Amino acid sequence: MNMLDSSETKMNSLRDRDANVTISEIAVSAGEWKTPASSQISLAITLKPTSAVQVKPTAQYPKNTPVGNISICRMNDSRVFEFAEETAFGHITLNEDLFAPVLQDCGIKRVELMTFDILEDATLLQMTTILLQQRRDRFQAGALFLDSMVTALSSYLVNRYSATLPLKVSLTGGLAPSTLRRCIDFIQANLTESIRLDDLARETGMSPSHLIRSFRQSTGKSPYQYVLELRTKRAKSMMRDRRLGLTEIALSSGFANQHHLSRIFRRVVGVTPSRYRANLLG
Structure with missing residues (x-):
């Protein structure tokens, strides 16, 4: 512009x-x-x-x-x-x-x-x-x-x-089990990468908007929420290793940096990564 x-x-x-x-x-x-x-x-x-x-x-x-x-x-x-x-x-x-x-x-x-x-x-x-x-x-x-x-x-x-009245498309059910499995496998294989919605849409053969609705129907979460939960779970698992710093854990779990990890972790888990780790390791 x-x-x-x-x-x-x-x-x-x-x-x-x-x-x-x-x-x-x-x-x-x-x-x-x-x-x-x-x-x-x-x-x-x-x-x-x-x-x-x-x-x-x-x-x-x-x-x-x-x-x-x-x-x-x-x-x-x-x-x-x-x-x-x-x-x-x-x-x-x-x-x-x-x-x-x-x-x-x-x-x-x-x-x-x-x-x-x-x-x-x-x-x-x-x-x-x-x-x-x-x-x-x-x-x-x-x-x-x-x-x-x-x-x-x-x-x-x-x-x-829209100036043109959209058709009311009725979408029932979620993703087929095999399609959902392909989608989840792709997410898990690329968890530390920058996953695009178009990548997941190609895996399922759906439009992005249809994918979001169907994925939510199947999992109860949007693709973005699902990815955040998987990244948080990986971070929680890595926190058991005392040798790893939070910055390394953040990057290895797919977060942009330690601040990003802390913000999402607190939202998903309810406590900061430092507090969770202290409680975990005693």
Whole structure:
């Protein structure tokens, strides 16, 4: 996404090509600002409350946008707004390729969303907030979490805001036992690697969104939650060896670093790795 003038905006952007998503934070100074004309589906999230007047292509009355406001942006459309004070936005761009499996599941030929300048949607706000926080954390939660969030976001957008009514696809049951076994074997064999949702989808022959639903029906967990539990179990087992430090255990269990291990371990087990190890070894 390109801005008119670097003096008007400051943008901090991270892109994950495999997940087909670009996540940005944009600081906008007071004065006129031209929105980019994007050919992809994009969302804007207000991070600082503001009031703006649309100047071009047609003048409109001021609009107050509170923190947490979501905009589903118009595609291939550029507008000029005037801001009375500096503000900030989160911006998430989703590549059209990301929607292909979702469209197939919903029986829609192409993605076309209804657009909104001011939208209150608690679910959409939660998803976009999580993605923005992941950008700030430089995607520490890993590729599988990012893939799962982006897939969930694209599916939600199509099912909730598609201009074409999606078909209601009834999915019963979970994965076939042999398919589930292949999926779990792949996870276990690649536990220390960066597992992508597309990798698991290829193992099952399903779309990513269908895989997430079916995997949860079979195991009671999402693929990401399942991977975290396996990594936590491996870490717990390795903690029996007094010679191993927590950093080595973290990396050997598939976590990004010791901090990542500590955060997830406490969430899953209920205590810190250090406390668990002390209780384990006496």
